[in-house]
Amino acid sequence: MSDDEESLDDVIRVSLWREAEFGEQPRQGLEAIQARIRAGEEPDEARHRPWLRTTIGAAVIGTAATIGLFTMLPGAVQQSGVVVPVPEAAGASVRGESQPSRGVSKPVAKFSVYWLGYQPGSKTPRLYRTVESFTGLAAVQAVRRLTGKVPDPDYFSGWTGAKVSSVSETNGVIVVDFASLPNTSQTPRASQTSQASGDDWLSDAAMQQLVYTVQSAFAQQLPVRITLQGKALGIRSGALDSKALPAAKILAPVWITSPTENATIAAAGSVKITGLAMTFEGNVTYRIWNTRTGKTVDRNAAMVLSGDDPATLRPFEFTTRLPPGDYLIECTEYSAHDGALTTRDTKSFTVR
Incomplete structure (x- = not known):
């Protein structure tokens, strides 16, 4: 190691x-x-x-009201009020690139990928993180990781079976375009999560899993928009774009x-x-x-x-x-x- x-x-x-x-x-x-x-x-x-x-x-x-401001550390990204250390490569990989950026094409670098996991006695999953190496379009590769095999049996993904077409950043919004949406029959307990949140196929927690993962790849706290074959999909609140929840509310x-x-x-x-x-x-x-x-x-x-x-x-x-x-x-x-x-x-x- x-x-x-x-x-x-x-x-x-x-x-x-x-x-x-x-x-x-x-x-x-x-x-x-x-x-x-x-x-x-x-x-x-x-x-x-x-x-x-x-x-x-x-x-x-602590909730968002109790978090306050924190001093940023070298090699860290402040996500929704909590300083979350990230690999140096992730922090340096996208700064200064021209817009739009199509998924951050760079040499091998380490990025954070987020997964869902249940807490004892709770029906609401929280986010756990693994750090993985990607080549090429890091954001695209990171989202593809969410759609495949989960690396730890403690965790699961709300995106298993989905097919991602592209990930890009335009006008201050990260756009994730899917060719097809998650196959809920392949996502253990994903249907439970969706029922608990009142959503048809996408729970709030699964959306946060995607938001935190692509924000890590871009090293920017930008809103995230989902499209299906180029057509925008509204989230449960009716808004087109999703922002990261305060870390203390969603991270394990x-x-x-x-x-x-x-x-x-x-x-x-x-x-x-x-x-x-x-x-x-x-x-x-x-x-x-x-x-x-x-x-x-x-x-x-x-x-x-x-x-x-x-x-x-x-x-x-x-x-x-x-x-x-x-x-x-x-x-x-x-x-x-x-x-x-x-x-x-x-x-x-x-x-x-």
């Missing part, structure tokens, strides 16, 4: 992907662990020491940024885990399982984030010693009010 991947910021469990990725023995261990995670099993410390719950951060996320509060899903780490012993979190009390818990044995190999009660602003995505990292093997890490937040699990992200990885 490169240093770039380690330093980068940005629930559907598809069993067939797991079966393709793991052999029979590790799959059984992994499925048992995942079943416990889906059931909302608390860490042993929280069950046996209820007082620990009060030390674990609450998932109270905890992201694991390294290791990535199914990564292989060629360094047995010291393994570095990194992520971003936006939690009220600035705490994140983690737990690591060996997926062959199903046993917990490392955990913590509460890891304190750097910084002191609960409405800002803040980095966390720690190092753990792991022998060669297959592992699953889960980073979570528990409510300080009642100890309930409020958010999580997981990654499967192998240490060689």
